[in-house]
Amino acid sequence: VKISELSTRSGVPVAxxxxxLREGLIATGEKSSQTQSSYDESHVARLRLIRAFxxxxxxxxxxxRQVLAVMDDDSLPFGVAAGVASTALPAxxxxxxEGTGRGDRDLSDLIKRRGWTVDPQNPGWGLAxxxxxxxxxxxxxxxxxxxxxxxxxAERVAGADLQSVADADGRAQMTETVVIxxxxxxxxxxxxxxxxHENFSRTLFPVPPEIAQHYDHSPLTRQEKx
Amino acid sequence: VKISELSTRSGVPVAxxxxxLREGLIATGEKSSQTQSSYDESHVARLRLIRAFxxxxxxxxxxxRQVLAVMDDDSLPFGVAAGVASTALPAxxxxxxEGTGRGDRDLSDLIKRRGWTVDPQNPGWGLAxxxxxxxxxxxxxxxxxxxxxxxxxAERVAGADLQSVADADGRAQMTETVVIxxxxxxxxxxxxxxxxHENFSRTLFPVPPEIAQHYDHSPLTRQEKx
Numbered sequence: 001v002k003i004s005e006l007s008t009r010s011g012v013p014v015a016x017x018x019x020x021l022r023e024g025l026i027a028t029g030e031k032s033s034q035t036q037s038s039y040d041e042s043h044v045a046r047l048r049l050i051r052a053f054x055x056x057x058x059x060x061x062x063x064x065r066q067v068l069a070v071m072d073d074d075s076l077p078f079g080v081a082a083g084v085a086s087t088a089l090p091a092x093x094x095x096x097x098e099g100t101g102r103g104d105r106d107l108s109d110l111i112k113r114r115g116w117t118v119d120p121q122n123p124g125w126g127l128a129x130x131x132x133x134x135x136x137x138x139x140x141x142x143x144x145x146x147x148x149x150x151x152x153x154a155e156r157v158a159g160a161d162l163q164s165v166a167d168a169d170g171r172a173q174m175t176e177t178v179v180i181x182x183x184x185x186x187x188x189x190x191x192x193x194x195x196x197h198e199n200f201s202r203t204l205f206p207v208p209p210e211i212a213q214h215y216d217h218s219p220l221t222r223q224e225k226x
Numbered sequence: 227v228k229i230s231e232l233s234t235r236s237g238v239p240v241a242x243x244x245x246x247l248r249e250g251l252i253a254t255g256e257k258s259s260q261t262q263s264s265y266d267e268s269h270v271a272r273l274r275l276i277r278a279f280x281x282x283x284x285x286x287x288x289x290x291r292q293v294l295a296v297m298d299d300d301s302l303p304f305g306v307a308a309g310v311a312s313t314a315l316p317a318x319x320x321x322x323x324e325g326t327g328r329g330d331r332d333l334s335d336l337i338k339r340r341g342w343t344v345d346p347q348n349p350g351w352g353l354a355x356x357x358x359x360x361x362x363x364x365x366x367x368x369x370x371x372x373x374x375x376x377x378x379x380a381e382r383v384a385g386a387d388l389q390s391v392a393d394a395d396g397r398a399q400m401t402e403t404v405v406i407x408x409x410x411x412x413x414x415x416x417x418x419x420x421x422x423h424e425n426f427s428r429t430l431f432p433v434p435p436e437i438a439q440h441y442d443h444s445p446l447t448r449q450e451k452x
Contacts, residue, residue, distance in 0.1 A: 052364060070441075079431030080441050086423060091416070107421075116425040124420025131414040138278060138406060142390065149386040150411070151418050153379035158422030160375040162430050164368065180364060182420065185376070188357040189419070190317070190412045192377050194350025195333075196384030197312060197408065199342040204388050205305030215296075215306050 003029075006039045010047035017047065025050055025065060049176050057179040063088040071175045078171060085178045091123035102136050103129030106144065110151055161185060229255075232265045236273035243273065251276055251291060275402050283405040289314040297401045304397055311404045317349035328362050329355030332370065336377055387411060 007014045020026045026046045029037030053064040067088055071081040104120070107129055111118050118125065135143045161181050168174040207215070233240045246252050252272045255263030279290045293314055297307040330346070333355055337344050344351065361369045387407050394400040433441070 048365075056360070056364070077431060077433050077437065079427060079433040080437065082427050082431050083424070083433070083441060086420065086427070091420065111421070111425075116421065117428055118421045118424050122421055122424050124417040124423075126417070128414050128417030128421065131410045131417065134282070134410055135406075138282070139274075140403075140406065142393070143403070143407060143410075146383075146386045146390060147414075150383055150414050151422075153383045154415060154418035154422045156382075157372075157376055157379045158419050158426055160372045161419075161423060162426040164372060166430060167368070177366070177369070180361075180366065181369060182423065184357045184360055184369075186412075186416045186419070187353050188373075188376050189380060189415060191350040191352070191354030191357065192380035193384050193387075193412070193415070194312065194317065194408065195337070195342065195344045195348055195354065196377075196380045197350075197387060198309070198344050198348050199337075200384055200388040201305060201308050201312075202343055204392060205303060205308050207303050207305040207309070211302065211306065215309060 001039050002036060003039065006043055006047070009044045010051070012047045012051060020047070020050060023061065023065065025061075025068060045172065049172055052176050052180050056183055057089055058183070059088050059179070067175065067179075071171050074171075078174060081171065081175050082165065082178050085175050086182060087121075087123060089123065089179065089182050091127045100133050100136065103132035106132050106147060110147060113148075114151060114155070157185070157189060227265050228262060229265065232269055232273070235270045236277070238273045238277060246273070246276060249287065249291065251287075251294060271398065275398055278402050278406050282409055283311075283315055284409070285314050285405070293401065293405075297397050300397075304400060307397065307401050308391065308404050311401050312408060313347075313349060315349065315405065315408055317353045326359050326362065329358035332358050332373065336373060339374075340377060340381070383411070383415060 001009070003014055003017060006012075007017055010017075012020075017026070021028060026043055029039040029043065032038040050064060050068075053059045053067065054061070059067065067081065067085045070076055070084045104125075107125060110116075132144055132147070135141060164181060165174050165177045168177045227235070229240055229243060232238075233243055236243075238246075243252075247254060252269055255265040255269065258264040276290060276294075279285045279293065280287070285293065293307065293311045296302055296310045330351075333351060336342075358370055358373070361367060390407060391400050391403045394403045
């Protein structure tokens with residue numbers, strides 16, 4: 001197909017496709033004439049993968065190039081591509097606090113206790129450590145006692161995630177699974193957790209119907225029913 | 227104590243304390259002279275709670291005021307405060323896609339299957355539904371099959387979260403727990419999940435030491451060891 005159809009099929013503008021070609025992120029097509037090249041299904045799939053990296057994963061062009069290079073190198077085991085893709089994903093932290101060391105110590109103990117092997121450079125380590133530091137800074141050390149229950153849940157979900165990666169069709173789809181599964185999976189888990197909060201709250205902290213009719217679980221602007 | 231010491235103790239600048247006083251978020255102190263008021267421990271605790279709402283929870287002043295008003299009203303069951311606090315928390319979505327209805331349908335089925343009672347207005351519902359829509363839009367319906375494993379994990383963690391709320395000391399600390407536990411708990415779970423990913427990846431996709439020495443799980447800029 002021509003570059004215009006490649007653009008339509010992948011949802012990537014022609015100018016952007018040309019940019020990716022110049023950057024070497026996708027292979028050049030077969031020369032079909034002096035001025036035109038022809039592209040195939042592999043180009044469509046590649047563009048969709050790059051879109052997933054950039055738009056879902058939030059990777060920079062430079063990071064995407066490095067992930068693709070490792071993924072494309074069949075002499076490297078897939079674990080290298082998985083590691084490079086995973087570490088390229090930003091781990092947003094909500095904390096502005098300096099680390100106190102408490103989180104790092106608790107996580108070191110945790111991974112020993114559970115027999116995990118995790119590099120302290122893993123982006124998730126810093127994220128989790130800062131939460132523990134924040135709980136302590138807020139005077140809420142009691143909340144740190146839930147750490148093992150969180151780790152159980154994380155382990156359960158991560159096991160399923162890795163199975164999805166292993167079940168994917170080829171290295172490209174496996175790498176895509178690492179990227180979109182990591183990012184979207186966080187949102188899925190966060191969303192379901194808030195749904196489960198409401199469910200348990202209704203049992204643990206019931207609101208009698210005559211009061212509930214004035215309040216609901218909708219956003220605050222609509223909090224008081226007419 | 228004087229307003230200056232209240233500021234030091236709570237970490238809130240004097241001008242901000244005066245603003246909260248004018249806004250009615252904290253009670254006025256005892257008049258100790260014509261120009262000075264005296265504050266006590268309850269004011270320090272209240273300011274820390276407001277800081278947690280604004281800085282950790284990301285609530286607006288208007289939302290914080292509504293949560294505090296419901297929390298302060300002892301004639302209302304705590305479930306109302308929990309619901310209002312929870313729905314005031316923003317649920318960041320990474321999706322730019324329009325909902326297709328797939329996510330809403332899958333979540334309706336899920337909550338029926340699990341016997342949950344959840345209002346579709348729950349901020350987590352939209353977040354989770356958009357992820358399912360995104361998986362489908364990316365042609366990765368296969369990833370939706372992990373939904374129940376995610377829901378299991380969410381349920382387990384949410385149960386512990388609600389127990390932390392119930393164990394907290396009084397309505398103010400219970401409400402604080404809802405706010406900081408919801409926000410920081412998301413980060414903790416996300417961080418631990420990425421740590422567990424690495425742990426499982428090392429088993430499922432092993433990298434021989436002679437290759438591993440050139441790559442590690444550190445950020446990409448340091449990806450290739452010298």
